[in-house]
Amino acid sequence: MMSENGALPLRGKVLTVDTMNANVKKVDYAVRGPIVQRAVQIEKELKEGVKKPFEEVIKANIGDAHAMGQRPITFFRQVMALCTYPQLLDDNKFPEDAKNRARRILQSCGGNSIGAYTTSQGIDCVRHDVANYIQRRDGGIPSDPDNIYLTTGASDGIVTILKLLTAGEGRTRTGVMISIPQYPLYSASIAELGAVQINYYLNEEKCWSLDISELQRSLQAAREHCDPRVLCIINPGNPTGQVQSRQCIEDVIRFAVKENLFLMADEVYQDNVYAEGCEFHSFKKVLFEMGPEYSSKVELASFHSTSKCYMGECGFRGGYMEVINMDPEVKAQLTKLVSVRLCPPAPGQALMDLVVNSPQPGEPSYQTFIKERTDVLSALAEKAKLTEEILNTVPGISCNPVQGAMYSFPRITLPERAINEAKAKGQAPDMFYCMKLLEETGICLVPGSGFGQREGTYHFRMTILPPTDKLKIMLNKLKEFHQKFTQQYS
Amino acid sequence: MMSENGALPLRGKVLTVDTMNANVKKVDYAVRGPIVQRAVQIEKELKEGVKKPFEEVIKANIGDAHAMGQRPITFFRQVMALCTYPQLLDDNKFPEDAKNRARRILQSCGGNSIGAYTTSQGIDCVRHDVANYIQRRDGGIPSDPDNIYLTTGASDGIVTILKLLTAGEGRTRTGVMISIPQYPLYSASIAELGAVQINYYLNEEKCWSLDISELQRSLQAAREHCDPRVLCIINPGNPTGQVQSRQCIEDVIRFAVKENLFLMADEVYQDNVYAEGCEFHSFKKVLFEMGPEYSSKVELASFHSTSKCYMGECGFRGGYMEVINMDPEVKAQLTKLVSVRLCPPAPGQALMDLVVNSPQPGEPSYQTFIKERTDVLSALAEKAKLTEEILNTVPGISCNPVQGAMYSFPRITLPERAINEAKAKGQAPDMFYCMKLLEETGICLVPGSGFGQREGTYHFRMTILPPTDKLKIMLNKLKEFHQKFTQQYS
Known part of the structure; x- marks a missing residue:
């Protein structure tokens, strides 16, 4: 109701952190948590010309292959383009097997449109x-x-x-x-x-x-x-x-x-x-x-x-x-x-x-498809090995073999003083470590605490997705940082 | 544990309707409910050659424009194809404004890929x-x-x-x-x-x-x-x-x-x-x-x-x-x-x-875009009017003007006997009506009970999306059905 002078009554928000869904408040999602938010901020600062001890942020926090420069599989994108804009079905730039796949998918769509x-x-x-x-x-x-x-x-x-x-x-x-x-x-x-x-x-x-x-x-x-x-x-x-x-x-x-x-x-x-x-x-x-x-x-x-x-x-x-x-x-x-x-x-x-339902032997796109797929998978295999090897040369880092997937999850030994400083700041010690790493080197990893780990152990997750050259640079920067960090807090 | 003869113990399912999320059980979604499931079945039967008093199912149950034959906006699909398969950016079949939009979107994507x-x-x-x-x-x-x-x-x-x-x-x-x-x-x-x-x-x-x-x-x-x-x-x-x-x-x-x-x-x-x-x-x-x-x-x-x-x-x-x-x-x-x-x-x-961010005056795609948009919207306006008019000629159906959106929600008068027969079957009376309509004419509508309505009133929702010719046929079939239904149960 209006008050007598016609002003609206003071009122608080309907939806506040105190009155919202309590379960949602308990949700935590480290892969896109505070460290990634800070990384995005740093990227903005770099763009605005703020000087940093590095030139770019390397996001090894998330399994996002294309963002790390991996090229899409040509056949997949050809078919998707054909499905999206079927006028291209008359274009002889596109191989027949791609057109056949697109036609088959469209026939299963309402009104033959991927928009149905x-x-x-x-x-x-x-x-x-x-x-x-x-x-x-x-x-x-x-x-x-x-x-x-x-x-x-x-x-x-x-x-x-x-x-x-x-x-x-x-x-x-x-x-x-x-x-x-x-x-x-x-x-x-x-x-x-x-x-x-x-x-x-x-x-x-x-x-x-x-x-x-x-x-x-x-x-x-x-x-x-x-x-x-x-x-x-x-x-x-x-x-x-x-x-x-x-x-x-x-x-x-x-x-x-x-x-x-x-x-x-x-x-x-x-x-x-x-x-x-x-x-x-x-x-x-x-x-x-x-x-x-x-x-x-x-x-x-x-x-x-x-x-x-x-x-x-x-x-x-x-x-x-x-x-x-x-x-x-x-x-x-x-x-x-x-x-x-x-x-x-x-x-x-x-x-x-x-x-x-990828290209089959005998189909026009088969060779290219196999080559592209093999290239990606063998590069990943190489990077998995490289990551394990370089990380294990660092005293205080120990890394299990990356048998599969896209990540290494090495264990890191943190000096007592670093652990105490982190705790004083109310931060998980590996969050403290990763935040410092980000600020000093531009490397964005996710602290092990975001995934869970045995009490008293510390880790980080790092994707193996950056291109081999970049990955090497990153691993060596990480090595250097870890040594410096250990010294600083010992 | 294995029993002594080595056989696995008998066990029930972990997940049953009795032990599942009770809230999910309460969920109801009429737009894709039993009537639509039956429509899909009938379509299969028609394909298999089962004789029906109609040749095709007309799905006027859901606001799915492309499925009803509406064509996608050319400009939108051109840009989407360019984003999907950027090799097409060199193709002079595509207008410059479409290419510019695609480039701008891709620049905002990780690794310039819509797959990131x-x-x-x-x-x-x-x-x-x-x-x-x-x-x-x-x-x-x-x-x-x-x-x-x-x-x-x-x-x-x-x-x-x-x-x-x-x-x-x-x-x-x-x-x-x-x-x-x-x-x-x-x-x-x-x-x-x-x-x-x-x-x-x-x-x-x-x-x-x-x-x-x-x-x-x-x-x-x-x-x-x-x-x-x-x-x-x-x-x-x-x-x-x-x-x-x-x-x-x-x-x-x-x-x-x-x-x-x-x-x-x-x-x-x-x-x-x-x-x-x-x-x-x-x-x-x-x-x-x-x-x-x-x-x-x-x-x-x-x-x-x-x-x-x-x-x-x-x-x-x-x-x-x-x-x-x-x-x-x-x-x-x-x-x-x-x-x-x-x-x-x-x-x-x-x-x-x-x-x-659609094409602007002066851009190469503007004229076509405006024409396509206007064609769709004026056809819809015509069909809105047509629907209201034809439905209101049927005794026992009364339809408010379709001022906007894509649906009419006419009120239907159902004979007492039909209501009783529905109730005896445990069906909402308008579900009973719509099910009969589907079986006899192939027209698929959603009963008003799926949306809620005042106690004792009955409705259905019908999209105005079928092409004008088809819509007219459908409305006339509906008219005929309603008259027959009313007679049959009076």
């Missing part, structure tokens, strides 16, 4: 192609297109499945087991949904491998205060870069059966395996090879994306998930839930299709 | 263009790019703001006021978040206008059992097609101030205004024209999208929101929250840029 909504689960022919890809990848184990849901990046699928699984209150609240270190999408989504985060620690001494005894310990402790129902695995690992052995996956599946857990397998780095003797095994494949007693029982959702591997098409937000043994009534609920957001972006769906 | 992640809030230059567009649209009232968040369609923005606002338990739980009839994204998101839905009824007798006295009634009733904090408005209206008067918007703003409500203005149909004497007024503009006493106080989020208006690019999932007077600490939380999903799809962001 698709079905909520995703374009029919894309889901079929995804199922065929999985079947080929997994040595013939069948995949049903009805179990495939296209998603807005893998993140979207992961959040959706966690959402379905979140229920109960207090001691019956859903608990979600995640590895520590973890990719912070998991902790963030668990916080947002108000589920309970259950940490199991990877074994740094054994190359970040997963010990069943640790799973058991963590589960038992969690059962005291919540209802553990989900086990999340990232393989190849983010941020830790390990590749799980077949044996380990089998053990995890047995554990899930024994303990009645829903399995979520984040396999977005499935093509990113570099170390000799390592191989990617999908959870789906191992599950089915263990026989019908397992393959008919275990509830599994696995996730893939257009953002990683050799294509690195993050901006398109393409992805899929496959759900195995999901209760049909729950599946109907899932389909309903995804329909509220209408559909994943159609260009991302089309791109996902190309990833699972 | 963007900042979570959205590409810088796109947010600037959006702010400039709003400023032009609103007669010079300033807009700050820092208040612009790019989104994955408007839906994503709406859910995000509702998420921030959802707090409290029991009687302090956040209440969200939504119009009835409403667009079911609102009821679905409110259910998913566990917030409280507060219905205010639009006045069908006065062309679906909004009465402040009804807002007051609805708010008062809600205060008995929850904490009403948000008022959602859809203007132009979905599903009801009304366009709010400037006076009404002022009244709503005064009401929001008086009652301490956060305003959410869904303005995705801002270019879809057809009726003479009607004009689109943005909430932002009216708010600022009411003077600083209002413009410095009212918290407002408004939403726009690439999916509607004259472009109808639904598949790209582009959108933006502008937040006004949001508490800076909450804004920081919002920025953090959106960063968890990394970024909206980059192609959708680029497309949003073109919508707010």
